[in-house]
Amino acid sequence: MTTQADTGFTYAHMDDEPKMGADAGNVQATRLLQYGGVSVYVFTFPPDSHAGEDFHGTNCEAAFVVEGEIKDEYGTYPKGTVWLARPGTVHHPWSEKGGRILGVLADQNA
Numbered sequence: 001m002t003t004q005a006d007t008g009f010t011y012a013h014m015d016d017e018p019k020m021g022a023d024a025g026n027v028q029a030t031r032l033l034q035y036g037g038v039s040v041y042v043f044t045f046p047p048d049s050h051a052g053e054d055f056h057g058t059n060c061e062a063a064f065v066v067e068g069e070i071k072d073e074y075g076t077y078p079k080g081t082v083w084l085a086r087p088g089t090v091h092h093p094w095s096e097k098g099g100r101i102l103g104v105l106a107d108q109n110a
Contacts, residue, residue: 010035014042027051027093037107045070045095054091059105061085068099 012032028044045051045068065081072091077083079099085091087108 012040037109039105041101041103041105042066043101043103045093045099045101047098048096049098050092050094052092054093056085056087056089058087058109059107060087061103061105063101063103066100066102068095069097070095070099070101 010033014030014032026046026049028046030042030044031039032042033040043051062084063082065077065079067079069079070077070081070093072093074091
């Protein structure tokens, strides 16, 4: 992650950032940026992967399916789908085919 102090912009490339294992299942999480209560992640779902319970607590999450297909108990989300999960919501995402999500999490208490 690089910050240009004179501009106020911070940027990152996912290949340069450390990978973080997900709390559940075999989904790979890569945190690209964090500022205050806002974090930007890429979540990579291998084929036949399950993330387990995803409770949003005090976080609001906007997610965009960059590639593949992600499912949860509410629906199927192919490439190009965007969703917004409000604080307090829960779901159990998985992928049969594999997929990748760009997620922006904003903590309402930060």
